[in-house]
Amino acid sequence: MKILAIETSSEACSAALLINDEIRQRYQFAPQKHAELILPMLESLLAEAQLSLNAMDALAFGRGPGAFTGVRIASGVIQGLAFGADLPVVPVSSLAALAQQLHRETGETQLLAAFDARMKELYWGAYEVDADHQLVRLVGDEVVCLPEQVPLPTAGAWHGVGSGWCAYAAALNERLAPRLSGWMGDERYPRAEEVAQLALSRFKKGLAVSAEHALPVYLRDNVVRQPQSDIAQEKREGNTAIKKPL
Amino acid sequence: MRVLGIETSCDESAVAIYDSEQGLLGHDLYSQAGMHAQYGGVVPELASRDHVRKLVPLIKQLLERTATCAAEIDGVAYTAGPGLVGALLVGASVGRSLAWSWNVPAVAVHHLEGHILAPMLEQNRPAFPFLALLVSGGHTQLIRADGVGRYRIIGDTLDDSAGEAFDKTAKLLGLSYPGGPELARLAEQGNQSRFRFPRPMTNRPGLDFSFSGLKTFAANTVREQDDDPQTRADIAHAFQQAVVETLVIKCRRALQQTGLTRLVVAGGVSANRQLRIRLRETATQLGSEVFYPGMEFCTDNGAMIAYAGWLRLKAGEQEPLAFAAKARWPLNALANNTDEQLTGC
Numbered sequence A: 001m002k003i004l005a006i007e008t009s010s011e012a013c014s015a016a017l018l019i020n021d022e023i024r025q026r027y028q029f030a031p032q033k034h035a036e037l038i039l040p041m042l043e044s045l046l047a048e049a050q051l052s053l054n055a056m057d058a059l060a061f062g063r064g065p066g067a068f069t070g071v072r073i074a075s076g077v078i079q080g081l082a083f084g085a086d087l088p089v090v091p092v093s094s095l096a097a098l099a100q101q102l103h104r105e106t107g108e109t110q111l112l113a114a115f116d117a118r119m120k121e122l123y124w125g126a127y128e129v130d131a132d133h134q135l136v137r138l139v140g141d142e143v144v145c146l147p148e149q150v151p152l153p154t155a156g157a158w159h160g161v162g163s164g165w166c167a168y169a170a171a172l173n174e175r176l177a178p179r180l181s182g183w184m185g186d187e188r189y190p191r192a193e194e195v196a197q198l199a200l201s202r203f204k205k206g207l208a209v210s211a212e213h214a215l216p217v218y219l220r221d222n223v224v225r226q227p228q229s230d231i232a233q234e235k236r237e238g239n240t241a242i243k244k245p246l
Numbered sequence B: 001m002r003v004l005g006i007e008t009s010c011d012e013s014a015v016a017i018y019d020s021e022q023g024l025l026g027h028d029l030y031s032q033a034g035m036h037a038q039y040g041g042v043v044p045e046l047a048s049r050d051h052v053r054k055l056v057p058l059i060k061q062l063l064e065r066t067a068t069c070a071a072e073i074d075g076v077a078y079t080a081g082p083g084l085v086g087a088l089l090v091g092a093s094v095g096r097s098l099a100w101s102w103n104v105p106a107v108a109v110h111h112l113e114g115h116i117l118a119p120m121l122e123q124n125r126p127a128f129p130f131l132a133l134l135v136s137g138g139h140t141q142l143i144r145a146d147g148v149g150r151y152r153i154i155g156d157t158l159d160d161s162a163g164e165a166f167d168k169t170a171k172l173l174g175l176s177y178p179g180g181p182e183l184a185r186l187a188e189q190g191n192q193s194r195f196r197f198p199r200p201m202t203n204r205p206g207l208d209f210s211f212s213g214l215k216t217f218a219a220n221t222v223r224e225q226d227d228d229p230q231t232r233a234d235i236a237h238a239f240q241q242a243v244v245e246t247l248v249i250k251c252r253r254a255l256q257q258t259g260l261t262r263l264v265v266a267g268g269v270s271a272n273r274q275l276r277i278r279l280r281e282t283a284t285q286l287g288s289e290v291f292y293p294g295m296e297f298c299t300d301n302g303a304m305i306a307y308a309g310w311l312r313l314k315a316g317e318q319e320p321l322a323f324a325a326k327a328r329w330p331l332n333a334l335a336n337n338t339d340e341q342l343t344g345c
Ligand SMILES: Nc1ncnc2c1ncn2[C@@H]1O[C@H](COP(=O)(O)OP(=O)(O)OP(=O)(O)O)[C@@H](O)[C@H]1O
Pocket: A235, B009, B010, B082, B083, B111, B115, B135, B136, B137, B138, B139, B162, B163, B164, B166, B167, B178, B179, B180, B181, B184, B267, B268, B269, B270, B271, B272, B273, B298, B299, B300
């Protein structure tokens, strides 16, 4: 089984090639550099393994939530590759990928992944680890909400991970205190390696989609601020309202 | 050579296939204008979200409709700027990765070069050198074009573009976004002599434009007059006439100053009937020839990108796997790698 995966929803950019039980990865912390880095990363992975894109069984991508522009780069790149090479795509939650990473590193089995979503909110998902496969499984729904309003997990010893924990440490600690065993914040970002790992099991379950359905999941949908009647001026000046795309 | 062109710089997802022997094989377009209309203008984030949903289905449909198989495509061209960076990135990600998966070269096209070269998709193609009047939603420029990639901006707007002035005035008249074409229709019912709007910056030398004053003038006129359908039509008429005459005066001046004998008019506003009539008259008087894109290729489209991309691919240009979108990208900063094409198109 061969899966090529990418994850560009955060400040980090990564690509991974899964061949059976082995995963190789390219990873770089590189804000705003995803478009520049992602295809060269894929090319170098394939070259190292002496494989062509057509030899893949599936493609996978971190479908968000995360930075809008980053998530769309992943979706756009994967749609182009999947359409061109006629491959199925497995969309994987970027929150789940980060939870999986923490599980792998620490062995924690109850995980609360949170990304800073700006505007005082965070993207949130609770995950438990399936003992058979050692893979995370979503509990409840992924949401975008205020830190004071995150869904309370069942009793247990939950472990937090992600940039949201740095941004809203006090509020989250207060809300989750009795159920929280600890958290790790900023230095971890979702990675293609876990995207590939999670994609493998989803692919086996028949959860792949075709190229045009490899779409982002934003969670935040109230994105209309001001009517953009000055779009022409923006175009001339080259600034757009999506400079800070979270 | 057969090139797939992709355009996503603003609120149109557009694709086309250009064949160097057979010409344009087909093109498709999905306009988001209806979605943005309710906000009175383009919302960049919504535009990007729609492109990523629509683009690949459009490509798929175009390949099927033109009975083109992937192996027949020799290159992929996508608009890389200028425009809304999030929107551009969708076309760039899909275009660049698709080219890689097909194992063909990709090329990043300048949106305004696409507009300027759009008349070359017609039977009667302009030869270089020519004067180009680019009148679109984001730009109003007079450009001296000496060859592919060899452009010099000799006149520019100091504030609003012509299309923007049309759209903003249309909004004042209660027309929905983008109101340019509707305003032009309304103007047909207008009375010639009721109002007279200024012709900004025409009574001093130079080739620059300024349209924001016209919009203000329109706003004041709307405020002072009764709000009835005939008055609205009369205002539309006077406004359109002022824009058209201003553009005509500057084109005449530019043709005379440069000694060029060919005028290319491109961009959304080049669809305007009055502008076309008046520029043709002027060109005839000066012994010049004027060239327009086909009506469907005035506003954003994939055909102009496929065509401009073909010229650049033919000249050996190619994007690396590292792709980019540029919100800003001055037209006169374009590399010219295509000298030998000067006579070829
Ligand atoms: N018949 C017409 N009369 C006047 N204006 C028109 C007409 N048809 C289209 N327009 C105007 O053309 C503009 C759209 O043109 P176009 O699509 O070329 O611009 P854009 O792509 O948004 O801008 P740019 O190419 O500078 O980034 C709009 O402002 C629209 O109102």
